[in-house]
Amino acid sequence: MSKSDPEFLSKLSRESQAAEKLFIGNIATRLGRSAISPAPEHPFRGAPEFWTSYELGREEQIARFMGNWQAAGGFTERLATMSDLPGVIARILREQNAGSMIRQNLTELEQLGLEEQLPELRHAAWDGLDAEDSLRTAEQADAGIVLADFAVAYTGSIVVTSSTDKGRSVSLLPNILIAVIPADRMHTRLGEVMSRIASVPGEQFPAGVHFISGPSRSSDIENDLTIGVHGPGVAFALIVG
Amino acid sequence: MSKPQGSNVKERAKSALKDEFLIDAVKFTTEKLKNGKKAATEEHGNWEEWRERGRLIRAHTISHLDYYLSKFIENARAQGVHVHFAPEAKDAARIAIEIAKHRGAKSVVKSKSMVSEEVHINEAFEELGIESIESDLGEYIIQLANEPPSHIIIPAIHKNRYQIADLLSKEAGETLPPETKILAGFARRKLRDKFLEADIGLTGCNFGIAETGSVVIFENEGNARMVSTVPKTQITLMGMERLIPSWDDLEVMATLLPRSATGQKLTVYMSGITGPRREHDGDGPEEMHIIIVDNGRSLQLGDPEFQELLNCIRCGACLNACPVYRHIGGHSYPGTYSGPIGAVLTPALNKNTQEWHDVANASSLCGACYEACPVKIPLHDMLVYLRNRKVERGYTASGEKMAMKGFKMLMGSHKLFRKAVKAGQIGQKLLVRDGYIRSQIGPLKGWTAYRHIPALPKRSFREQWPGLSAEIEKSIQPMSGEMELRMEEIVQARRKGGGHA
Numbered sequence: 001m002s003k004s005d006p007e008f009l010s011k012l013s014r015e016s017q018a019a020e021k022l023f024i025g026n027i028a029t030r031l032g033r034s035a036i037s038p039a040p041e042h043p044f045r046g047a048p049e050f051w052t053s054y055e056l057g058r059e060e061q062i063a064r065f066m067g068n069w070q071a072a073g074g075f076t077e078r079l080a081t082m083s084d085l086p087g088v089i090a091r092i093l094r095e096q097n098a099g100s101m102i103r104q105n106l107t108e109l110e111q112l113g114l115e116e117q118l119p120e121l122r123h124a125a126w127d128g129l130d131a132e133d134s135l136r137t138a139e140q141a142d143a144g145i146v147l148a149d150f151a152v153a154y155t156g157s158i159v160v161t162s163s164t165d166k167g168r169s170v171s172l173l174p175n176i177l178i179a180v181i182p183a184d185r186m187h188t189r190l191g192e193v194m195s196r197i198a199s200v201p202g203e204q205f206p207a208g209v210h211f212i213s214g215p216s217r218s219s220d221i222e223n224d225l226t227i228g229v230h231g232p233g234v235a236f237a238l239i240v241g
Numbered sequence: 242m243s244k245p246q247g248s249n250v251k252e253r254a255k256s257a258l259k260d261e262f263l264i265d266a267v268k269f270t271t272e273k274l275k276n277g278k279k280a281a282t283e284e285h286g287n288w289e290e291w292r293e294r295g296r297l298i299r300a301h302t303i304s305h306l307d308y309y310l311s312k313f314i315e316n317a318r319a320q321g322v323h324v325h326f327a328p329e330a331k332d333a334a335r336i337a338i339e340i341a342k343h344r345g346a347k348s349v350v351k352s353k354s355m356v357s358e359e360v361h362i363n364e365a366f367e368e369l370g371i372e373s374i375e376s377d378l379g380e381y382i383i384q385l386a387n388e389p390p391s392h393i394i395i396p397a398i399h400k401n402r403y404q405i406a407d408l409l410s411k412e413a414g415e416t417l418p419p420e421t422k423i424l425a426g427f428a429r430r431k432l433r434d435k436f437l438e439a440d441i442g443l444t445g446c447n448f449g450i451a452e453t454g455s456v457v458i459f460e461n462e463g464n465a466r467m468v469s470t471v472p473k474t475q476i477t478l479m480g481m482e483r484l485i486p487s488w489d490d491l492e493v494m495a496t497l498l499p500r501s502a503t504g505q506k507l508t509v510y511m512s513g514i515t516g517p518r519r520e521h522d523g524d525g526p527e528e529m530h531i532i533i534v535d536n537g538r539s540l541q542l543g544d545p546e547f548q549e550l551l552n553c554i555r556c557g558a559c560l561n562a563c564p565v566y567r568h569i570g571g572h573s574y575p576g577t578y579s580g581p582i583g584a585v586l587t588p589a590l591n592k593n594t595q596e597w598h599d600v601a602n603a604s605s606l607c608g609a610c611y612e613a614c615p616v617k618i619p620l621h622d623m624l625v626y627l628r629n630r631k632v633e634r635g636y637t638a639s640g641e642k643m644a645m646k647g648f649k650m651l652m653g654s655h656k657l658f659r660k661a662v663k664a665g666q667i668g669q670k671l672l673v674r675d676g677y678i679r680s681q682i683g684p685l686k687g688w689t690a691y692r693h694i695p696a697l698p699k700r701s702f703r704e705q706w707p708g709l710s711a712e713i714e715k716s717i718q719p720m721s722g723e724m725e726l727r728m729e730e731i732v733q734a735r736r737k738g739g740g741h742a
């Protein structure tokens with residue numbers, strides 16, 4: 001059973017509509033209003049003004065990003081062009097003893113021709129139409145390769161969004177994460193990416209928007225840092241351009 | 242769940258302090274977190290401007306909560322989310338169970354959610370024979386120990402690696418060495434299977450974004466991503482006050498929360514989840530439920546003294562800054578939340594005036610919590626209000642009433658306060674009988690810093706007192722002029738009988 005039956009859901013929906021009136025009504029009453037407040041002015045929206053003009057040049061951005069990613073326990077490399085990528089990825093996967101990999105199903109990644117570079121590896125591309133199989137493949141893969149939608153220099157973060165071709169599992173389940181970041185997708189501040197995300201219309205809005213800032217970590221045992229708890233423990237950021 | 246024995250803060254603290262490791266681990270870790278925050282905020286710069294912006298955004302959202310919550314609901318529904326309402330804790334558990342039953346769920350895998358602790362969701366599932374597993378490493382450890390979290394951010398802050406090795410060895414059926422890497426590795430393997438098997442993923446929610454109906458989760462391990470990626474059904478428990486208007490506002494929260502919690506620029510993962518998977522997505526939940534929980538929160542709305550409590554972003558900075566929390570640990574506080582925020586939030590959510598007596602006293606009024614708070618919640622003022630309300634309602638010994646009268650004089654003068662602490666120190670020696678503090682006499686009765694030093698067994702008391710008192714004195718910072726002014730105003734308002742019940 002993949003979804004609840006419609007009758008159950010419509011019962012929940014009826015209950016929800018009824019409960020909502022009371023729930024929100026109570027909030028409005030406590031706030032001293034007899035009806036829900038109309039759209040209020042929001043004069044404090046977003047970061048303070050001095051911050052929104054903060055800008056780094058491209059080279060500074062890249063240096064800052066790399067410093068942050070490394071400080072979080074990740075690895076970085078800078079490449080001149082996309083044509084340098086296959087060799088670098090092949091080297092990394094060999095060094096890491098990867099036996100299998102899964103990538104997002106994107107032309108940019110397909111064109112790398114990694115199958116030819118690494119014939120000894122099992123290769124797969126995410127396929128949302130074959131959900132069960134893709135999930136199993138991602139779970140068993142040693143490495144996941146993604147193309148970042150955005151990157152943020154100031155926090156050392158990449159952003160990946162989900163779609164049919166871009167499973168969330170690719171950046172999550174394998175132990176090695178390789179993120180390809182075209183330099184022109186790099187921004188200085190989080191806010192620049194936030195506004196781009198917010199401007200995506202509802203019908204196209206991705207279900208998952210993930211900011212990733214290095215390898216998975218935990219400090220839950222005696223505050224001793226452990227890398228690679230549930231997500232990838234090895235995280236490469238490859239900046240191209 | 243087993244907490245240290247004892248019915249009030251003092252007794253629980255007494256039992257907590259017997260555990261030597263707890264004292265050291267809590268001090269060590271809170272110190273580290275505090276320093277991390279200090280370094281991160283200094284590096285970032287303009288911290289006061291950011292704090293003020295954070296406060297304004299949260300205060301604005303809460304004062305228009307009816308609007309923003311309605312917007313959030315509308316947008317989440319438009320993305321296919323089933324939204325539910327839980328006026329009380331038991332309603333949240335009831336709804337979650339109804340969904341789980343309908344789905345025929347055998348197992349639930351959970352990521353960190355303080356609200357789920359409030360509503361005792363694990364117990365509710367387990368009663369039905371549904372396995373409910375915590376997947377955050379710290380939460381997993383304390384679940385195995387059958388204990389509640391003792392810190393908002395580091396739930397197992399009170400456990401050392403030997404205790405953890407014991408707990409995990411039992412799970413593993415073999416002896417695991419007390420090495421962080423190995424223990425974490427075992428948890429990873431074990432929980433990986435649980436993620437893959439689970440019918441339902443249950444998450445908390447750091448922020449709900451009204452403009453898109455998105456749930457935002459901050460985490461470092463990746464377990465919340467697992468919980469919201471693999472299981473077919475996702476249930477998210479969200480406190481009704483978790484909202485922010487927009488993604489632009491998320492930049493401010495993302496600047497304040499990780500730096501205040503752990504000193505990170507950003508947590509390793511920050512995920513915005515907007516509805517179930519799209520039609521041809523291969524992962525993410527097929528069905529998504531959000532349960533919006535009140536459980537006493539709405540009682541703070543319209544209350545000028547306590548509404549700001551709802552601005553809290555649960556960063557834990559006030560715990561790390563609090564000299565009392567650092568000494569007695571989280572299990573000494575009743576309820577789900579500990580430290581200064583817990584001391585105010587627990588009785589506020591419960592509207593339990595009698596309990597106020599107990600928890601409101603478990604703090605030193607030094608103002609460190611306010612200084613630490615990224616959204617500037619005046620917790621120390623609130624502690625004063627709590628004590629005052631208690632006095633007004635007559636739930637207090639006459640000594641405390643006198644102490645409240647002396648409040649202005651003492652609070653107005655830092656020097657006097659320190660002197661009083663010293664006097665308390667002398668006073669306490671007279672009170673130790675049979676190894677415990679039996680009753681309290683002396684100049685600071687009721688509400689001074691020393692009051693919160695739990696009664697200790699005789700020997701241990703004598704051994705520890707010099708260190709304790711020195712540490713607490715050190716922690717008492719001079720009050721800022723602004724804070725003193727506000728304290729003064731409270732006293733004036735109280736004199737005029739200006740209370741809000």
Ligand code: SF4
Pocket residue numbers: 552553554555556557558559560582610613614615616617618620
């Ligand atoms: S009260 Fe302030 S410092 Fe304490 S947890 Fe909440 S936001 Fe953080």
